[in-house]
Amino acid sequence: MGKLEQQIVEQQIVDKAKSSGDTFITVNPRFSSQQCQNCGQIAKENRESQAIFNCVKCRHENHADINAGQVVLVQELSVLASTLYLGHAGQKPVLAQVHLKCSENF
Numbered sequence: 001m002g003k004l005e006q007q008i009v010e011q012q013i014v015d016k017a018k019s020s021g022d023t024f025i026t027v028n029p030r031f032s033s034q035q036c037q038n039c040g041q042i043a044k045e046n047r048e049s050q051a052i053f054n055c056v057k058c059r060h061e062n063h064a065d066i067n068a069g070q071v072v073l074v075q076e077l078s079v080l081a082s083t084l085y086l087g088h089a090g091q092k093p094v095l096a097q098v099h100l101k102c103s104e105n106f
C-alpha cells in the first residue's frame, strides 16, 4: 500500500470512528517488534527469529507478532487512560497502569 492510499484509509477510519462516536487512537509502533511486553526491555537481540520473541532480560517468550500486538495494545490503553480524568475536576489526570498477561493458548 502506498503512502497516499494509507492516508486515505486512515482518514476513512477516523471519519467512521467520529461518526459512530468511537474513540480513535494512534500510537507510534516504533520498536514494538523489539520491545518486551512483559518488562519493557527494547533490544534487537529479543528477536530470536522472525517468528520467535525471547526477551534477553526477563526471558519472556512468545510469538513475535503476538508480543508486538500486545506492546501496541498497552500503548493504546495508556493513551486512552491518559485522556480520562479520575477524581475531581481540575485535578491532573491519573494514568492507569495496564498490565497484560498473555495466554499461552494463542
Ligand SMILES: [Zn+2]
Pocket (backbone or CB within 6 Å): 036, 037, 038, 039, 040, 041, 055, 056, 057, 058, 059, 060
Ligand atoms: Zn522482558
